[in-house]
Amino acid sequence: MTTIDITGQSFAGTLENNEIVFVDFWAAWCGPCRMFAPTYGAAADRHPDITFAKVDTEAEQALAAAANITSIPTLMAFKNRTLVFARPGALNAAGLEEVIQGVRNLDMTKLRNAAGHQHG
Numbered sequence: 001m002t003t004i005d006i007t008g009q010s011f012a013g014t015l016e017n018n019e020i021v022f023v024d025f026w027a028a029w030c031g032p033c034r035m036f037a038p039t040y041g042a043a044a045d046r047h048p049d050i051t052f053a054k055v056d057t058e059a060e061q062a063l064a065a066a067a068n069i070t071s072i073p074t075l076m077a078f079k080n081r082t083l084v085f086a087r088p089g090a091l092n093a094a095g096l097e098e099v100i101q102g103v104r105n106l107d108m109t110k111l112r113n114a115a116g117h118q119h120g
Contacts, residue, residue, distance in 0.1 A: 003044050006053045008063040015081045018051040020103060025064055025074040027057045033073045036090035043096050050100065077103045084111070 006014050006023070015021055024040050026033035044052035057064040057072055067076065070088070077085035077099065084103055091099065 003041055003052045003054050006055055007060055008066075011055075011063060014051060014053055015078050019080060020049075021051045021053060021078045022100070022103075023067075023076045023078070024052070024054045025057050025067065025069045025072055025076070026054060027072055029058075030072050032090040036073050039091070039093050039096055042093065043100060047100060050104075075099070079103055079106055080108050082108065082111070 003024070004014070022040075022043075024033075024036070026037070028034075040052060040054075044050075055063055055067075057069060067074075072088070073090050074086065074088045075091065075096075076083060084106055085099055
């Protein structure tokens with residue numbers, strides 16, 4: 001599966017309809033973003049069961065602001081509509097693969113229980 005472009009209008013629906021969603025916040029003028037794009041695209045091809053989305057921060061400034069994007073590229077990962085990873089900077093292929101496997105293996109029940117104990 002290739003990457004998809006998402007907007008402020010499609011963001012929530014994308015999270016709602018997919019178990020795991022990676023989101024690359026980028027801009028055309030950003031050199032590191034352009035360097036990361038082929039790595040991100042290759043990962044999308046290797047993991048067709050995961051949704052790999054891209055947000056053009058120039059076109060989607062409100063969405064970037066809502067996501068507190070202060071540096072690009074920023075990669076976010078959501079599992080079951082919950083943000084589980086957010087980091088600025090371009091990852092190499094091995095680093096991205098490590099994050100993908102970490103998110104895939106994340107036990108959301110354990111995570112929610114731990115979060116509940118912290119707030120409760």
